[in-house]
Amino acid sequence: MHMHKLEKVWLIIGVITLIAFLTTVGIQAFASGHAPPSDLTKVDPEKVDETPPFNEPGLKKVGENEYELVMVLQSFGFTPNKVEIPHGSTVKFIVTSKDVVHGFEIAGTRVNMMVTPGHVNSMTYTFEEKGEYLILCNEYCGIGHHMMSAELEVK
Ligand code: CUA
Structure with a gap:
């Protein structure tokens, strides 16, 4: 057959x-x-506050015109939520989330990252122009999502 x-x-x-x-x-x-995440470094989301560098969030000078900005994201805010950066400096943003997935976008720049709990994300950017920049969460993260932002001033 x-x-x-x-x-x-x-x-x-x-x-x-x-x-x-x-x-x-x-x-x-x-x-x-x-x-994403861009960085393979992991961090326990429960222990962010005690894990370096997140135990000391904020701006740190690491070289001539070079800075590291450590930020912790949590529903619905950024820590710190106001930062001043000297004009012309290169900043490495080092971020993580303590709870859900958030976004990290600096309006008017190419800085845009997905911030996932358990991971460290980083991106480097040089601020050539003075001015006030808005850091926004661009991943829907809950009821306060639209209020989640921080200020960055380049002076
Ligand atoms: Cu955090 Cu949207």
């Missing part, structure tokens, strides 16, 4: 669909494994 031609066609289509499906799932799994 030989297979009906149409049956063979359907069998082939079935196999192709299966391969396509598995490939898609595989690619997605691979892609998500390489998505």
Whole structure:
């Protein structure tokens, strides 16, 4: 007995669909494994307050015109929520979340990170222009999401 031609066609289509499906799932799994966080450093979200550098949030000078700004995000605010940065300096933002996923975006710059609890995220930016910048949470994080912001002044 030989297979009906149409049956063979359907069998082939079935196999192709299966391969396509598995490939898609595989690619997605691979892609998500390489998505943010940008930094592989981990931090226990329960112990953020006692884990360096988050035990001392704020601006720290690390070199000539170079700073590190450590910030802790929590529903619904940033710590610290007001920072002054000297004009022309390069700032490495080091952030984490104590609870849910938040966003860290500095309006008018390319600084934009997803901040996930359990991870340390970082990004570096040089502030060439003086002015007041708004740091915003751009990931919906709950009822106070729209109020979650901080000020950054470059002077
Ligand atoms: Cu935090 Cu939206």
